[in-house]
Amino acid sequence: MKITVSEIEEQGLDLNFSERLSRNSLLESEGPVTARLRIERRGNEVVIQGEIHGRIALQCSRCLINFHRDLSLSVDLQYHPASEVAREETYEVPREEIDIGFYSNDELDITQVVREQLILSLPMKALCDEECKGLCPVCGADMNLQRCECKYESVDPRLEGLRKLLSK
Numbered sequence: 791m792k793i794t795v796s797e798i799e800e801q802g803l804d805l806n807f808s809e810r811l812s813r814n815s816l817l818e819s820e821g822p823v824t825a826r827l828r829i830e831r832r833g834n835e836v837v838i839q840g841e842i843h844g845r846i847a848l849q850c851s852r853c854l855i856n857f858h859r860d861l862s863l864s865v866d867l868q869y870h871p872a873s874e875v876a877r878e879e880t881y882e883v884p885r886e887e888i889d890i891g892f893y894s895n896d897e898l899d900i901t902q903v904v905r906e907q908l909i910l911s912l913p914m915k916a917l918c919d920e921e922c923k924g925l926c927p928v929c930g931a932d933m934n935l936q937r938c939e940c941k942y943e944s945v946d947p948r949l950e951g952l953r954k955l956l957s958k
């Protein structure tokens with residue numbers, strides 16, 4: 791869903807967004823991602839405020855199982871024309887305005903905005919459960935479901951060098 795910035799009227803725009811994010815877009819949703827957004831334009835600066843809800847497909851970084859997580863977030867964002875950055879050589883994003891983005895060609899892609907915000911709200915490493923035991927490094931068994939007979943040591947990589955030295 792794209793909007794033309796110069797067409798946002800004085801009184802602003804209330805947008806009901808509902809789109810399914812597909813697998814090939816970095817983030818896949820189960821069912822549609824919905825958002826209620828208030829969009830206002832101040833000069834060529836666009837302010838987006840509202841709520842985003844969605845059920846996102848994730849893969850556990852320990853046991854590789856696929857799972858879903860419901861995300862709800864509120865956003866308060868500012869978008870500036872990208873040409874502004876090119877013009878002012880020493881453009882600096884003010885420290886307190888972290889949620890700042892850029893648009894180009896008078897066009898703002900709301901799908902992109904929503905996707906970015908969801909991605910930013912995800913943890914670096916998704917876990918199906920904080921207590922997830924992961925996979926056995928030897929046989930690959932899911933240790934949440936079974937206990938295998940494999941013997942392995944988990945060695946602190948910092949101690950590995952020392953151990954090699956001692957075994958010489």
Ligand SMILES: [Zn+2]
Pocket residue numbers: 850851852853854855917918919922923924
């Ligand atoms: Zn897991």
Ligand SMILES: [Zn+2]
Pocket residue numbers: 926927928929930931938939940
């Ligand atoms: Zn094993």
